[in-house]
Amino acid sequence: MRPAFTRRTVLGLAAGSAAAAVTGLAAGTARAAVPASPGVSYTNPLAEQRADPHIWKHTDGYYYFTATVPAYDRIVLRRATTVQGLATAAERTIWTRHTSGEMGAHIWAPEIHFIDGKWYVYFAAGRTDDVWAIRPYVLETSAANPLTGTWTERGRIALPLDTFSLDATTFVVSGVRYLCWAQNDPAVGTGTNLYLARMANPWTITGTPVMISKPTAAWETVGHRVNEGPAVIQRGGKVFLTFSASATDANYCMGLLTASASANLLNASSWAKTPDPVFRSNDATGQYGPGHNSFTVSEDGKSDLLVYHDRDYRDISGDPLNDPNRRTRVQKLYWRSDGTPDFGIPVADGATPRRLSSYNFPDRFIRHWEFRARTEADVAPLADSQFRTVTGLAGGGTVSLESANFPGHFLRHRNSEVWVERNDGTARFAGDASFFARAGLADSAGISYESSNHAGRYVRHYDHLLYVQAVSTATDRADATFYTQ
Secondary structure (H helix, E strand, O other): OOOOOOOOOEOOEOOOOHHHHOOOOOOOOOOOOOOOOOOOOOEEOOEOOOEEEEEEEOOOOOEEEEEEOOOOOEEEEEEEOOOHHHHOOOEEEEEEOOOOOOOOEEEEEEEEEEEOOEEEEEEEEEEOOEEEEEEEEEEEEOOOOOOOOOOEEEEEOOOOOOOOEEEEEEEEEOOEEEEEEEEOOOOOOOOEEEEEEEEEEOOEEEEEEEEEEOOOOHHHOOOOOEEEEEEEEEEOOEEEEEEEEOOOOOOOEEEEEEEEOOOOOOOHHHOEEOOOOOEOOEOOOOEEEEEEEEEEEOOOOOOEEEEEEEEOOOOOOOOHHHOOOOEEEEEEEEEOOOOOEEOOOOOOOEEOOEOEEEOOOOOEEEEEEOOEEEEEEOOOOHHHHOEEEEEOOOOOOOEEEEEOOOOOEEEEEEOOEEEEEEOOOOHHHHHHOOEEEEEOOOOOOOEEEEEOOOOOEEEEEEOOEEEEEEOOOHHHHHHOOEEEO
16 A cells, blocks of 8 residues: 555646646547556456466457366366356366376366467376376367367477476467477476477477576575466567466466567577566465466457466465365456556456546556555556445445455545545445446546435546545546546
8 A cells, every 4th residue: 555656747737637638628628538458357266176277269259268177187178258258168078188108197287279270289297107207298179169179189299308397388479489388407406497499380399499487586486496387478579478486385476577579589588587476475365376377368359368376275285286276267467558567466256356547647547545545657556556346335226446455445435535445334434435337427438436425426536636526517527537447
């Protein structure tokens, strides 16, 4: 609640003035375009007892979902036309482990990709006679629907170093297809590092692999020395590669490597590692060990989505690998003004939160600071500007806005000022924290919040701060209109 704060004005005008949004326009006439990435909402967890999730949105209108099952004995697949639909979609086993030899144990981390007109599943497997002799393998089908297709085993991906290796993923940058995976090199030390190589075809690498990351920081080496589970998202000429680190308990977390898309990706110096984890356990939301992620996009294609697993408890009895309760979860991935991804925090179970941007100051979002609600650009931490829309505490068709990083705290008005405060269970609080969600007063594509216990008064910003006030002018209506993002 206490990030660094600098008071901002726009073009020297007070935040409550609509004229501040666009130079040369009369007060009350300025407006913002509907956000390019409007708000989305999903309900977590998406799938119980499904770890290492991978979701592929295909051109046929379906999302395809695969993940590790707790028995580590098979590869499952489901599909739906919406992300949320995957939660209840029928699941089919498309391949089962061998009864002897290779691919006979520890079937881990499947990913499904569509490459050159065919479907491929990348996964890791051990041997029946050595369950830790884990290597990467590939399945292929040419069927339009991979759930009903016949899968061919393309076999093991041959790597120069024949050691513990897993979590293969593939991606294309500037027309070149790459394979990235985690592997142990005894010459480097214990644990796993991340390697990258070009591909000659979907099951064969070519050239000499390069190590692009190894676990050295304290947050990468808790319990085990681990860099694993790479996943790639590209934006603005940059390649962002996430990975998971440390043991698979509550210490599990995500790191980030960044490279220019025009750089030589097979040069380790092209990759810069963010010094701290970008996604980690959160006591407030009750989410622990988030990691082994993938990326997909929303149904309208306008929002990037982060897909990952975690647990809803910290303490694990015995080996974490024997605990079956990692769950697949999804939430929106946001982007900072400098073009870098902002992962925020693993949000609480239930409906995912959204952000509310100002109609007349599109770079500013409702956020809390010292418990006072205000509008601000470049909000850090991100979760200060995320609120979950829930059934209104006062009922009667109202809604309440719950803080993402302080569950149980809600936006409420007090003496006409808007604060973020813990629900004390009183009728007074319920009324003050409940609002009627109206079509935006300045733009029906937006949203305005009318107080449930002070009819005609709306949440609006003025000089950065939020108030509940009567609105009468065009400026008032603009200040009381927000977009979900």
